[in-house]
Amino acid sequence: MVIIVGLGNPGRSYSRTRHNIGFRVIDLLVKKYEPAESWKRKFFLAWQLAIGDRRFIAAKGRTFMNESGLPVQSLCTSFRATPQDLVIVYDDVNLPLGKIRIRRKGSSGGHKGIKSIIETLGTEEFIRIKLGIGEPESGENLVEYVLSEFRREEIKTVSTMLEQATDAIRCILTEGIDRAMTLYNG
Template identity: 40%
Template sequence: MKLITGLGNPGAKYDKTKHNTGFMALDNYLAKNNLTLDKEKFNGFWTKTKINNEDVIFLEPQTYMNDSGKSIAPLANFFKINPSDILVIHDDMDMPIGKIRIRANGKSGGHNGIKSIMACLGTNEFNRLKIGIRHPQNQSVVSWVLTPFNSDQQKLMDQAFLTSESIIDDFISGKNAQYLMNQYN
């Protein structure tokens, strides 16, 4: 069983903000595959489906970003999902807008959502699909991550979301992290 989760903040005021990049990438994948998050439990919206004979759960935590682990860990524990079968999609300020990087494990890179997941799962051995949103140039970090992309930035993000679809499909089909890193980094 696989768990694919996007990180973001709940509520309409955060919908299209940079910090909700994980939600946007996951929403894009769900829309392309005619899937909806039809269940509400584990402090999140989720659905369980079968794709190519693999059970897959898609989750959007409805905690705030900094508490994402409080949704992901209980769901993963309930369904007995190994951390290596989890893919977390999130924003990354240390990369240019729209750049993608896959990681199999490692530190949080200062991302509070990832810190929360590590603390709640008790491990850093889960996969990450990081999508760049770059550091702000003329505003605070908080202001930057809580504003939408401009039209030029959105074009780069749309391409990243398209690439994310392929990454998610490959992850579900059993491609390991090394393959994903070689293919997409």
């Protein structure tokens, strides 16, 4: 079964930050597709969803971003999944705000959550959906930037990107990654 994992940090103080865009995609999936079942475990929250007859798991880790490998490994163990069953959704400062990039595999690109997953699973072979959050302005601290909320003038672009991300996930599940990459890679 495919497991869609949104990366982010737990806690209300992080809920609207740039770094938590992956969590927001999961929230939108859970809202769009009524959960048949849900789980609350030490390292993750998960919901069983379906698009048509295609069932999948949507999940959020309960660790901080830099320790994302723990919940992902726990999800794989709990649902008898392999890294090839994963789709990881996360923020990318190297993409312009609103852009989506889907990849079959790859390095961490400096993203510490992805680095943790690669180190924990021992492979780079998992699908990822990168969501562009833009880059900090010259002289702005990267950590402060990713932990900041989107500006008012960015909200519409972010909302559109969240919808596109859920559409891309639907496409991956129903038509395959090649079709999703063709349609959604900006």
